[in-house]
Amino acid sequence: MCLFFANNGNAQDYNSAIGLRLGYPLSLTYKTFISDDSAIEVFGGLRGYSSYSWVNVGGAYQVHKPIEGVDGLNWYFGGGASVFFWTYKNSFTGDGSASTTFGILGNLGLDYKFADSPINLSADWMPIFFIGNGFGSGFGGGYGALAVRYTLN
Known part of the structure; x- marks a missing residue:
């Protein structure tokens, strides 16, 4: 297992890219490689509902590893942090409130x-x-996306 993670092969086929994360939440994304197999991805997103919504900003450190036999395909893992700004409006009384939560995230x-x-x-x-505390607290396991990016070499 240690030999697998110590692989020093060239994992990426581009230097940086910008685009959209089409998922939960919809986000703008920028990814740049800081070494042959390490990247930083930053993102900012928006999710809205009839009674509550949020804006988030975050980033993740990612380690990329090539998948043998398919040129240009890599798998990656990592982690990072995000901050969420929540708003909530009660549809019956019209009262509203807001909160801020921080998130520690994994990435696969x-x-x-x-x-x-x-x-x-x-x-x-x-x-x-x-x-x-507030609208976002505890574990959220359902976040993910399909990202489409334009590469900047």
Whole structure:
């Protein structure tokens, strides 16, 4: 197992990329590699409902590993943090409130760069442990997205 994680192969086929995370929540994303197999992804998202909504900003450190036999395909893992700004409006009384929560997140996904195109796709899962009280607290295991990005080499 240690030898697998110590793989020093070139894991990425692009330097940085910008695009959209199409998921929960809808977000703008920017990913840049800081070494051959390590990347930083920052994102900002918005999710709205009839009675409550939130805006979040966060980032994650990711370690990318190639999947042998498929050029341009990598799997990655990592972690990071996020901050959520919640608003809630009671539809019966019209009263509203707001809160802020912080999240510690994990990151596990697949990343693919098309060989003859500046397009990068990734699909991931981001479980979050919310810190604070209010609308977001405890464990949130359902966060993830399909990201579509334009690569900047």
